[in-house]
Amino acid sequence: MHTEEWEDEELPESEVEEKELTERLRIIVDKGQEPLRVDKFVMNRVEGATRNKIQVAIDEEMVLVDGKPVKANFRVKPGMEVVIFDNRRPDRTDIIPEPMDLDIAYEDDDVLVINKKAGMVVHPGSGNYSGTLVNGVAWYLNPEEDKNRIIDLPRVGLVHRIDKDTSGLILVAKNEAAAKHLSLQFQEHTIHRRYIALAWGHFESPEGTITANIGRNMRFRKKMDAFPDGDHGKHAVTHYKVLEEFHYVSLLEFRLETGRTHQIRVHSRLIGHPLFNDETYGGDRIVKGTVYSKYKQFVDNCFKILPRQALHAKELGFVHPVTGENMLFTSDIPLDMEQVIEKWRKYIVKEQ
Known part of the structure; x- marks a missing residue:
């Protein structure tokens, strides 16, 4: 349940590094337990825990009751199972x-x-x-x-x-x-962040906006999930623009308005276009294309060249904290992504 100040939810983090979660404590509520707020219940059971840290952990969905996230004022009762996770770092x-x-x-x-x-x-x-x-x-x-x-x-x-x-x-x-x-x-969403990505499928619209809350997956706590309806997760907005089409995959520009854990990857999967070779979110298999063995071999070769999700943080812009100058930096697309993009260009030419 350890939470450092600098990783507070008010610090939007572009495609934030996945926090490793480990199960710290699993408690079956005693038969004689009177209904009690879950934050107070956990504070009584975890040595050294403060009310504030517990409430932050609950907000981060690191406290589950009977397998589901709850609010701090949820009252636990006899027989319920309370599981507490930890994202503690050194x-x-x-x-x-x-x-x-x-x-x-x-x-x-x-x-x-x-x-x-x-x-x-x-x-x-x-x-x-x-x-x-x-x-x-x-x-x-x-x-x-x-x-x-x-x-x-x-x-x-x-x-x-x-x-x-x-x-x-x-x-x-x-x-x-x-x-x-x-x-x-970052809190005021004035940082400029532009990503380049390769995603599965053809986009009907050349540009658009994806809006859906992002929170931890209900079953697999190391994964994130999108929640278009309800108040689960945190508000997240991603803008995209199609740069180039390769029939079965598309080259895209993503611009982050908010910064949530795995935001681009989760939002892309939500609209049916997981990032190319994103193992966590379903992009490491053939999502679009033909049934021919040559096509499968081509995709497998691309996966070998690019053994990761096809995502690159290309542009970063901010106001200098001392001079007030507008700063903008650009990074070249790395060789593994560039090679795969070029392979798709050539493949589509051959298919035409």
């Missing part, structure tokens, strides 16, 4: 600086813009305590005498994150003042 003093080759697009005294390669986890977490972008940034930003010392997380000022297998631009604040200024821009 302690704030557990960031170990590590030398690595960072592709730095821009740097000054206040901000750092990095072009993250696919396959790199942004932040240490369950199963990934080293080799992350934060480990590399900690090494890069700290003075020589501190490079072999475990450092305090606030000196590495992440203001957003992107998924492990999404490539592209990520913004780091180099001091507390810059972090606050940039975080506010």
Whole structure:
């Protein structure tokens, strides 16, 4: 149930890194238990838990009663099963600086813009305590005498994150003042974020907007899901524009208005166009196309070239926290995506 301030829900995070969830505690409510608010019930059972942290965990759907998320004022009764999940990452003093080759697009005294390669986890977490972008940034930003010392997380000022297998631009604040200024821009939805993606299927409209709440999947808590109706999940808006059509797949531009976990990937699946080779959301199989074995072999070859979801954070724009200047950065589409896009261009030409 641990929740750091910088990952509060008011910090919209473009295609946020999936938080590893582990089951921390499973409780069957005693027969003699009087009806009690779930937040109070959990606070009585979890050592060191505060009311605020518990309520945040409930809002993040990390507390389930009989398999379903509930509100903080829900009253538990005898026989009910309460399951508490944890997205705890290493302690704030557990960031170990590590030398690595960072592709730095821009740097000054206040901000750092990095072009993250696919396959790199942004932040240490369950199963990934080293080799992350934060480990590399900690090494890069700290003075020589501190490079072999475990450092305090606030000196590495992440203001957003992107998924492990999404490539592209990520913004780091180099001091507390810059972090606050940039975080506010994310909260006010003034950060410019443009993604390039390859998605399955032909789009009837050349551009459009997807609006649907996003929250954790009811059964598989490490996955996200879209909820077009009701109040479950958090408000999310994604704008798309078709750049090129390849009959069975389409090259798209996505622009984020909000930033929720896996937003582009979940919204794309919702409208029937999962991202190409997105294993989590159904894009790692043939969704559109023919039944011919040559076509299947072609798609399999594309999957081998691009063994991840076809998503790249191409543009990042923000107002500089000190100078007030409008900053805009662009990142080239990585080779694996470019090769697959070109293969589809050639394939369609042959089919015509």
